Amino acid sequence: MTDTWNEYAKGRDENPTVRLYADHAFASLVSTTDIRSSDWTSKRVLDFGCGTGSLAQNVAPFVGELIAVDTSEKMIAVLESKHIPNVIAVHGDILAPDQPCKVDLQSGFDLIYASSVCGFLPDYEGAVLALAGLLRSGGRFVQWDWQASDGDEFGLSEDQIQNALQKAKFESIRVERAFSMETDGQILPVLIGTGIA
Numbered sequence: 758m759t760d761t762w763n764e765y766a767k768g769r770d771e772n773p774t775v776r777l778y779a780d781h782a783f784a785s786l787v788s789t790t791d792i793r794s795s796d797w798t799s800k801r802v803l804d805f806g807c808g809t810g811s812l813a814q815n816v817a818p819f820v821g822e823l824i825a826v827d828t829s830e831k832m833i834a835v836l837e838s839k840h841i842p843n844v845i846a847v848h849g850d851i852l853a854p855d856q857p858c859k860v861d862l863q864s865g866f867d868l869i870y871a872s873s874v875c876g877f878l879p880d881y882e883g884a885v886l887a888l889a890g891l892l893r894s895g896g897r898f899v900q901w902d903w904q905a906s907d908g909d910e911f912g913l914s915e916d917q918i919q920n921a922l923q924k925a926k927f928e929s930i931r932v933e934r935a936f937s938m939e940t941d942g943q944i945l946p947v948l949i950g951t952g953i954a
């Protein structure tokens with residue numbers, strides 16, 4: 758399988774913006790969940806679009822099992838090389854009905870998160886709907902995305918996230934500014950969207 762994201766895998770972990778984004782995302786996860794409590798040591802988590810696992814590295818020490826999936830084989834190869842004990846790195850598209858799925862989806866997940874992924878998906882709303890169906894009762898979906906401004910080609914607006922989470926029929930929905938990043942002299946805001954099944 759070829760994937761345009763492959764070319765971004767090499768050297769990605771040395772990019773300070775990638776590390777900072779993951780650290781900020783993890784801090785916002787900590788402030789909105791009790792993920793560092795002992796309750797989470799038995800939880801099953803899905804990192805959708807994990808890349809090289811920058812955020813998985815932060816989350817893994819606190820959870821039982823972390824399944825990290827990505828359609829880029831080179832991203833997955835970097836994550837595998839890190840040998841994080843409770844992380845299972847899987848190359849493939851778990852949402853593609855025509856592909857054999859290498860992940861046990863039937864057992865469900867307590868947390869599914871997507872860090873800087875949803876804004877790049879061709880069918881964002883469809884993906885959220887499908888991911889919502891993989892959550893255990895009371896499970897949580899969390900996404901972080903660059904906040905889109907008028908005319909932007911990438912990113913998502915608060916309304917887009919709100920609508921997608923509503924269509925996925927989450928019971929409790931929250932969309933807000935999580936943090937901002939400075940790149941090339943520009944301040945770029947990042948939104949966090951959360952839905953509870």
Ligand SMILES: C[S@@+](CC[C@H](N)C(=O)[O-])C[C@H]1O[C@@H](n2cnc3c(N)ncnc32)[C@H](O)[C@@H]1O
Binds near residue numbers: 762775850873878
């Ligand atoms: C901007 S990168 C973010 C990577 C990582 N989550 C992070 O925060 O560093 C977007 C990632 O989403 C992955 N991706 C895109 N579409 C996907 C899909 N349908 N299923 C799984 N991963 C996908 C890409 O291969 C890429 O690694």
